Amino acid sequence: MAEKLQALKQQVCSSIDEAKDKLHRLGDAIWRLPELAYEERQAHDTLVRFFTQEKGWTVEAHYKLETAFRATWGPVGGADGESVVHVGFLCEYDALPAIGHACGHNLIAESGAAAAVGLKAALESGEAWPVPVKVTVLGTPAEEDGGGKVDLLREGAFEDLDVVFMAHPTQKNATYLPAVAVHSVLVKYRGRTAHASAYPWEGVNALDAAVMAYSNISVLRQQLRPEWRIHGIIKHGGVKPNIIPDYSELEYYLRTSSHLDLPNIRAKAEACFRAAAMATGCEVELLFQKNEFYEVLRNRTLEDLYEENGKALGMKFTTEGFSGSTDFGNVSHAVPGIHPYFYIGSEALNHTAEYTAASGADEAQLYTRRTAKALAMTALDVIFSPGVLDKVKQEFREAKRREERNCKSRNIENGDQHQP
Numbered sequence: 001m002a003e004k005l006q007a008l009k010q011q012v013c014s015s016i017d018e019a020k021d022k023l024h025r026l027g028d029a030i031w032r033l034p035e036l037a038y039e040e041r042q043a044h045d046t047l048v049r050f051f052t053q054e055k056g057w058t059v060e061a062h063y064k065l066e067t068a069f070r071a072t073w074g075p076v077g078g079a080d081g082e083s084v085v086h087v088g089f090l091c092e093y094d095a096l097p098a099i100g101h102a103c104g105h106n107l108i109a110e111s112g113a114a115a116a117v118g119l120k121a122a123l124e125s126g127e128a129w130p131v132p133v134k135v136t137v138l139g140t141p142a143e144e145d146g147g148g149k150v151d152l153l154r155e156g157a158f159e160d161l162d163v164v165f166m167a168h169p170t171q172k173n174a175t176y177l178p179a180v181a182v183h184s185v186l187v188k189y190r191g192r193t194a195h196a197s198a199y200p201w202e203g204v205n206a207l208d209a210a211v212m213a214y215s216n217i218s219v220l221r222q223q224l225r226p227e228w229r230i231h232g233i234i235k236h237g238g239v240k241p242n243i244i245p246d247y248s249e250l251e252y253y254l255r256t257s258s259h260l261d262l263p264n265i266r267a268k269a270e271a272c273f274r275a276a277a278m279a280t281g282c283e284v285e286l287l288f289q290k291n292e293f294y295e296v297l298r299n300r301t302l303e304d305l306y307e308e309n310g311k312a313l314g315m316k317f318t319t320e321g322f323s324g325s326t327d328f329g330n331v332s333h334a335v336p337g338i339h340p341y342f343y344i345g346s347e348a349l350n351h352t353a354e355y356t357a358a359s360g361a362d363e364a365q366l367y368t369r370r371t372a373k374a375l376a377m378t379a380l381d382v383i384f385s386p387g388v389l390d391k392v393k394q395e396f397r398e399a400k401r402r403e404e405r406n407c408k409s410r411n412i413e414n415g416d417q418h419q420p
């Protein structure tokens with residue numbers, strides 16, 4: 001069995017290398033037409049066309065969301081009545097405002113597609129295999145803003161998957177980097193205009209409210225846990241110096257190490273926003289985003305297998321770094337999975353114009369294919385190595401039980417706080 005598995009892993013690698021030109025065209029087409037969250041129509045069409053042109057995939061365009069898709073192959077193999085092993089690969093493809101693919105989501109899409117194509121080719125190359133296998137590629141839009149994976153989870157898109165894989169470009173290779181929970185909020189202040197010099201006392205200053213809110217949050221930071229983050233911008237602050245602003249708008253991201261702490265940071269931030277309204281006489285409207293992102297729930301069994309496969313392909317791994325947040329976190333609380341990070345041949349930092357250039361550079365292709373190979377090889381371990389899938393699922397169940405205990409203890413704690 002070990003020799004067979006090794007042969008299949010080599011088949012994954014050769015199949016992905018043989019497909020390198022069409023994979024490069026796929027990633028490049030997405031990179032050249034950056035589209036924002038939920039507006040990734042060209043990227044959606046490019047990926048749907050790619051899998052439609054590949055033999056054997058059943059492709060569902062506009063899958064539960066306008067710019068999401070699903071491509072499935074199988075179930076194939078095994079004997080009747082055996083339970084299917086269902087592997088999922090996720091593609092992201094949303095860009096950032098003004099700086100395009102500065103987080104390399106074009107390479108997330110390319111590596112997810114490459115891993116799926118490579119796994120299918122390897123499975124088709126060998127004789128019958130022990131269990132029926134199904135491979136699904138899910139196009140999951142709007143990671144940078146909104147959280148398409150959360151919408152798809154709500155719609156049941158992940159229900160029958162056994163494991164999910166994706167990978168995210170950054171400066172180094174890592175099987176895991178701390179991804180925290182996040183919830184974003186839009187804050188709108190409404191006041192009253194007046195001539196700022198002739199009769200300022202007639203005005204109610206919405207910019208003052210925004211500035212006070214910004215200052216309130218800035219002092220709140222001293223009393224937040226060190227791993228929490230709260231950061232934002234003033235999106236609108238007025239139109240002319242001699243017109244007292246009657247409208248201002250801020251956007252903030254609130255981040256905690258566990259999604260169970262989001263209610264806590266939300267309450268603290270809300271007090272800051274409402275205090276600014278009270279002090280200035282403005283009305284305030286708080287619009288929390290529909291989806292909050294969870295921290296990533298780790299699966300070390302999958303991480304270790306991925307690292308072993310990555311090292312076999314020449315990857316060097318780090319454990320240093322911090323990754324912000326991702327809607328993959330919500331997925332990881334529903335399905336065992338990994339969201340590793342990969343080097344793309346550049347030291348540039350994500351969310352910079354330099355990273356946009358790096359994610360579109362030819363040099364990124366070799367590293368993107370290498371990552372796809374490691375993902376597909378890890379999927380083969382899950383399918384072929386006896387007991388691996390059971391170990392993955394056991395670890396997932398234990399993590400969920402720990403989380404439930406944490407949730408109960410926090411509720412008890414919070415309950416205590418509100419007792420008379």
Ligand SMILES: NCCCC[C@H](NC(=O)CCCN)C(=O)O
Binds near residue numbers: 146289293324
């Ligand atoms: N609603 C806010 C979501 C922000 C997500 C954004 N994600 C990334 O930058 C990708 C990081 C990969 N883990 C963030 O600011 O963290």
